[in-house]
Amino acid sequence: MRDAGVFALLASMVLVAGCAIPGRFYLVAPAISGTLTGDGMPREGARLLLRIQHRESPTLYHLGEVSPSPAGGFSFEATQLVIAGQEFSKFYRAYLQLQIGAEQRIIWRAEFSRRELGGEIRLECDLERPSRHGQPCWVADPLTHPWLVSGGLRTYRRLCASCHGLDGSGEGAAVASVGGPPPDLRLIASRRAGRFDRVEISEWIEGRSLPAEHGTRDMPVWGERLSVDYERYTDRDALIGVTLDSVVVYLESLQEDDDAILGPP
Numbered sequence: 001m002r003d004a005g006v007f008a009l010l011a012s013m014v015l016v017a018g019c020a021i022p023g024r025f026y027l028v029a030p031a032i033s034g035t036l037t038g039d040g041m042p043r044e045g046a047r048l049l050l051r052i053q054h055r056e057s058p059t060l061y062h063l064g065e066v067s068p069s070p071a072g073g074f075s076f077e078a079t080q081l082v083i084a085g086q087e088f089s090k091f092y093r094a095y096l097q098l099q100i101g102a103e104q105r106i107i108w109r110a111e112f113s114r115r116e117l118g119g120e121i122r123l124e125c126d127l128e129r130p131s132r133h134g135q136p137c138w139v140a141d142p143l144t145h146p147w148l149v150s151g152g153l154r155t156y157r158r159l160c161a162s163c164h165g166l167d168g169s170g171e172g173a174a175v176a177s178v179g180g181p182p183p184d185l186r187l188i189a190s191r192r193a194g195r196f197d198r199v200e201i202s203e204w205i206e207g208r209s210l211p212a213e214h215g216t217r218d219m220p221v222w223g224e225r226l227s228v229d230y231e232r233y234t235d236r237d238a239l240i241g242v243t244l245d246s247v248v249v250y251l252e253s254l255q256e257d258d259d260a261i262l263g264p265p
């Protein structure tokens, strides 16, 4: 009994010491800059808030605020946080929120892995971009950002590789269930005369709103599946957008002929 008491005391001392470990600085978000167009932007009084949130420790976050410049540009400084022992996080969520008067709207969400962060992130936000998924901002040159490509790879392995194969060749184990090999995902651009249209590809994968004349398809409608996955979140369509954006970037990274994606000079 006495031993248990001593143990409890020791354990709580270790815990207190753990909390008191002096924090270390970590880069949690690189500099983020971008442009904001469409729907009358830039507009008088428009503000952008960037919230970087620890995924494992939601009370810890960083908030940055800027006003879009008259030319429509905006930029946030790189963000460092002091991380105390308990609050260490491997993943961060970024939310970019546009405020005009009383109106608020999240226009970009992303999930970073701290270890994969690279250089500055440039965003191109077109408020008229089909934004069914709450993601009117694209990351410019996405293939240069490891966090985005590997986020897509994680989703791909989980949802897509069973049919399309780990390498996209179409030789996944579940191929028999769809009556034959699905198309080679490394040749999406080649099949379209070198064009890789992110909106078209993400709409196809999402699938919920494809017009009936596209006919029946063997591939599951991922919008439905992800919608169930995210059911408990109020912003589930936007979370679907995060998943789709990164998986589409991953598919873009698989394209065999880089020159084909860029198109003729």
Ligand code: HEC
Pocket: 156, 159, 160, 161, 162, 163, 164, 174, 178, 181, 182, 183, 185, 187, 188, 191, 201, 204, 205, 216, 217, 218, 219, 220, 222, 247
């Ligand atoms: C159950 C098997 C299966 C799974 C799982 C699957 N697909 Fe497919 N996919 C197919 C089949 C089959 C096709 C061919 C079109 C059709 O008939 O549906 C296809 C077509 C595609 C195409 C169109 C290629 C082109 O050039 O037109 C893309 C893009 C695609 N899949 C991406 C994905 C992604 C991303 C995932 C995971 C989120 C995924 N697929 C999961 C079976 C699957």
